[in-house]
């Protein structure tokens with residue numbers, strides 16, 4: 001059987017690795033971006049000089065040949081599902097038995113005047129990074145970043161590392177408050193400002209002006225202020241990179257539509273990662289989850305589906321993480337911006353440092369539904385178990401030290417959160433567990449009813 | 451043109467030019483160093499005390515000022531900005547120049563100490579060694595040797611670069627504590643205490659230097675020296691054996707090899723402080739790992755055979771064991787491993803091969819600790835096979851984004867990411883538990899733990 005995977009990002013490469021683990025099928029992995037898989041999430045670190053491109057490769061180059069995974073550095077122009085063939089940009093046709101579409105996303109552009117000028121770009125792939133590097137070498141006196149999301153703040157940090165002044169236009173009245181609750185979002189606002197970034201909240205882009213084909217300034221929509229700049233970063237989200245699929249008879253909406261077996265409307269064709277749109281996601285989850293972890297989990301799942309035709313894709317408990325300049329962020333489970341009816345929240349924030357813990361729970365049953373951490377690391381497996389088992393908030397609090405994943409000698413703040421809970425609820429709970437790996441392992445092995 | 455050039459070590463600011471205060475601070479250090487070079491090259495002996503202390507004061511004051519200025523306006527956090535652009539830290543021209551200078555210095559130190567001004571055969575010192583006579587007289591009432599000069603500079607560098615390291619990782623208590631520990635052991639136990647012992651006419655001894663790193667521990671002359679000094683000598687002998695047989699396995703059982711390599715050891719101490727700007731240069735390839743295991747275990751076998759033969763010679767009088775005479779074997783070990791590998795290559799090649807070349811490829815103590823850290827054992831009264839150490843680095847579930855920071859900044863060349871992205875714990879013989887992988891990880895994926 002010949003399995004062709006289009007795209008060598010985290011989803012495509014994970015699929016390839018797991019198909020190889022499970023079978024001897026012929027595997028071909030095609031990408032027009034790079035010959036071998038690398039980590040897109042590390043693009044910023046290449047620009048900042050923390051790493052070279054080679055450091056960001058997922059595996060050493062020999063790995064793919066050794067595992068008999070053929071890599072092709074080319075672009076797929078067309079899929080012909082009737083003949084089970086794909087066509088590469090040089091005209092080559094390749095026949096598949098199974099096809100996996102894992103082509104990721106592309107940066108959004110919303111038709112702003114001047115958006116195609118030199119020095120105006122998004123940040124998604126290695127080519128974008130090269131353009132950013134070239135623009136920086138030419139000299140940037142100020143960069144304007146449009147959009148207050150994860151890639152926007154990464155871009156701000158990138159320029160900041162090179163002493164390039166940055167203005168950030170954020171449509172919302174607080175950074176990323178479509179995802180972060182107010183306190184956490186405001187902590188990030190303060191931190192952005194502390195880094196000397198010119199943060200403009202409730203501001204949008206009206207137009208980009210140019211001179212000789214290159215950007216020279218932008219005009220803000222609300223203040224109508226004109227800001228001179230040599231670079232404009234458009235980081236207003238991404239959308240599935242599936243234009244080349246549209247000429248085939250595979251059904252698409254925003255992304256390539258798939259069922260819970262990650263199968264598209266055409267048998268033997270699957271889609272995974274950023275470009276896949278689940279027709280019926282789990283309750284409370286989105287159709288398209290354009291994050292690293294989803295890509296990896298789908299990659300593993302599709303391998304199981306193709307090779308064992310048994311398991312379907314399980315979205316599992318939501319988790320994610322990011323870093324806003326120096327503040328690490330982790331989330332497990334459901335944390336909503338506006339508290340839904342019947343959901344309680346317990347929040348503690350460090351009086352002087354950028355650290356916070358939030359736990360959300362159902363008021364009626366008192367079972368926990370989400371953890372949100374700023375500047376503090378929590379253990380994925382422990383939080384996940386509590387969430388899966390709908391554990392009572394008080395049990396969680398008493399054992400919260402099991403979740404702490406900060407390095408040794410760091411202050412532990414579980415007691416502070418507990419104090420907060422006790423004060424609000426007039427209780428007298430105390431911490432029962434210690435932060436100790438042996439106890440964590442015992443806890444993880446203990447069965448559901450303990 | 452490259453606009454991000456910087457001469458700052460592991461530069462934080464990628465400014466084209468250093469701020470004024472840093473320039474002045476750096477100039478003070480340069481003047482301090484220049485005094486030593488003038489004494490050395492000009493073979494001067496006059497007024498050594500005055501010049502030595504001024505030189506040291508300039509170097510210490512200037513460096514501390516420089517580091518303070520470098521970090522004072524920065525927010526705490528990991529800022530490896532420009533590390534792989536800067537000439538010094540990315541194998542550029544400056545790196546090669548520094549490599550040559552360091553290597554040359556070690557060659558002179560080991561094999562041509564007279565060029566440093568060592569007055570052999572009872573003659574008075576001159577040059578650089580003479581410059582350090584006043585401090586040596588102060589500590590032990592005897593003139594300096596090239597080793598005293600080296601020891602002083604070594605300690606000074608660990609202290610100064612240790613302070614810089616603490617500034618750099620001030621948000622991370624694990625890093626701060628272990629660096630304070632390293633500075634303490636180097637200054638008090640490795641440098642001052644042995645000198646005081648010599649001043650008291652007792653044998654020189656570094657109480658934390660363990661066989662087989664301290665390869666001469668069982669040499670005839672050393673044992674004779676110890677025995678000749680009576681009770682103290684017997685204590686040193688006893689302590690040395692206890693360190694190897696009891697303290698090392700027990701501590702490694704509880705904490706892993708890091709208790710020694712990242713908290714106590716002087717070679718590790720230099721690598722962690724002065725070597726920190728170069729940690730990213732270690733080779734992460736599978737090939738390098740294979741080579742590492744061959745070389746380091748060969749050295750362990752070499753030092754064991756050598757020591758056994760020396761001891762057999764001592765107790766039986768036979769000098770030819772294993773077909774080679776034990777004296778030849780031990781002098782070759784001293785030359786090849788003790789000097790060429792640990793000094794010339796180990797430190798001289800910092801700017802080219804990274805900071806832990808010796809610890810990773812050459813140190814027999816690291817090999818011994820590594821075996822204790824990595825391997826499993828099944829004793830009759832155990833229900834199952836057990837690891838010989840409780841230490842491991844755990845991976846935080848599925849949070850890894852395969853960015854590669856951990857592998858890049860692992861000075862031991864461990865491909866940490868390869869484990870983290872597969873959600874596996876990291877249990878590797880070579881891991882010195884420096885904790886930098888955990889510190890640089892942007893997603894909080896790694897934790898050093900003792901189960």
Ligand SMILES: Cc1cc2nc3c(=O)[nH]c(=O)nc-3n(C[C@H](O)[C@H](O)[C@H](O)COP(=O)(O)OP(=O)(O)OC[C@H]3O[C@@H](n4cnc5c(N)ncnc54)[C@H](O)[C@@H]3O)c2cc1C
Nearest residue numbers: 007009010011031032033075076103104273274290291292
């Ligand atoms: C700067 C940045 C930072 C990020 N940080 C995080 C983070 O911290 N955490 C997180 O969870 N997520 C992060 N993300 C999102 C995450 O990187 C993506 O969700 C993930 O990479 C998607 O993986 P994928 O395999 O689905 O697609 P991709 O990684 O996009 O891979 C698809 C590949 O297919 C190639 N391709 C596309 N079309 C064709 C074609 N027709 N023919 C041949 N090849 C084709 C593309 O060139 C690309 O190489 C970040 C994204 C960016 C851009």
Ligand code: SF4
Nearest residue numbers: 860881882884885887
């Ligand atoms: S694996 Fe981590 S702790 Fe171990 S040596 Fe490497 S960087 Fe240090």
Ligand code: SF4
Nearest residue numbers: 850851853854856891
């Ligand atoms: S630094 Fe952290 S996120 Fe990056 S590869 Fe290593 S473990 Fe994964």
